[in-house]
Amino acid sequence: MAGSIRICLIADNFLEDFAQCIASIRAHTDTPISIFASGKENQAAESMFPNENVTWQKNKLGWGHSVNHFLNSVTEQYIVIMDPSTNFTGDAISPVVAKLEEGYQGVGWRGGLMNLEDEWRSVDDCGDGDVDVIFSYFFAMDREFVLKAGGANPSATYYRNADIEMSLAIRAAGGKLWQMELPLTQGRHHGYHDADPDYREKNSKKNYARILEKYRGRTDILSARR
Numbered sequence: 747m748a749g750s751i752r753i754c755l756i757a758d759n760f761l762e763d764f765a766q767c768i769a770s771i772r773a774h775t776d777t778p779i780s781i782f783a784s785g786k787e788n789q790a791a792e793s794m795f796p797n798e799n800v801t802w803q804k805n806k807l808g809w810g811h812s813v814n815h816f817l818n819s820v821t822e823q824y825i826v827i828m829d830p831s832t833n834f835t836g837d838a839i840s841p842v843v844a845k846l847e848e849g850y851q852g853v854g855w856r857g858g859l860m861n862l863e864d865e866w867r868s869v870d871d872c873g874d875g876d877v878d879v880i881f882s883y884f885f886a887m888d889r890e891f892v893l894k895a896g897g898a899n900p901s902a903t904y905y906r907n908a909d910i911e912m913s914l915a916i917r918a919a920g921g922k923l924w925q926m927e928l929p930l931t932q933g934r935h936h937g938y939h940d941a942d943p944d945y946r947e948k949n950s951k952k953n954y955a956r957i958l959e960k961y962r963g964r965t966d967i968l969s970a971r972r
Contacts, residue, residue, distance in 0.1 A: 836929030
C-alpha cells in the first residue's frame with residue numbers, strides 16, 4: 747500500500763492566483779491540502795478555502811519557518827511543498843509517490859546538479875534522473891527523513907536558494923533526490939517577479955552564502971555527474 751501524502755501550500759498574497767492553483771489540484775486529485783497563511787494580508791485565505799485545511803496566524807513567517815510548520819504539524823508519510831505559481835494539468839501525485847516508495851527521499855519537477863566548474867554557484871538542469879537539488883516549485887519529500895536532516899533553515903525568510911540548501915541537507919544526511927517530468931505548468935511566479943528587487947537579491951545572496959559555507963567542496967554528498 748502506498749504511503750500517505752499531503753500537498754502543502756504557503757499563501758503569500760495574490761490569493762486569486764492561489765485559488766487557481768487550488769482549483770487545478772482539485773481537478774486532478776483528491777490528495778488532502780494544507781494551507782499555511784501568515785500576516786494580515788493573507789487572513790482572507792481562511793474564508794476563501796473552506797474545504798481545505800487552512801492555518802492562519804497574525805505574525806508573518808518566512809519560508810523556512812513555514813516549511814517547518816508543515817513538516818512538524820502534518821502526519822502523512824510524504825508531503826509536497828509546492829509554489830502556488832505551479833498548476834496541475836494531470837495527476838502529478840501518483841508518479842512521485844511511486845518514486846518515493848522506491849526509496850527516494852525527495853522527488854520533484856525541476857532541479858539539477860551543482861555546477862562544480864562554477865564553484866557551486868549555479869545548478870544545471872540535466873533532466874530526469876538522480877540530482878543534487880530539487881526546486882520548491884513542486885518538491886515531494888519523505889517528511890520524517892527531512893525532519894531528521896534538519897528541515898528547512900529557519901534563517902531562510904525568502905524561498906530563493908533555500909530549497910537548494912534543504913536539498914543539500916537531505917543529500918548530506920544520505921538521502922536521494924529524483925527529478926522527473928510531471929503534468930505541471932507554471933504561471934507568473936509572484937514570489938520572484940513581484941518581490942521588492944532589493945529584498946529579493948539581499949535574501950537570495952544570504953541563502954546562497956550559507957550554501958557555499960556549509961557545502962561547497964562536499965562532493966561526497968553529490969549524486970553521480972551525468
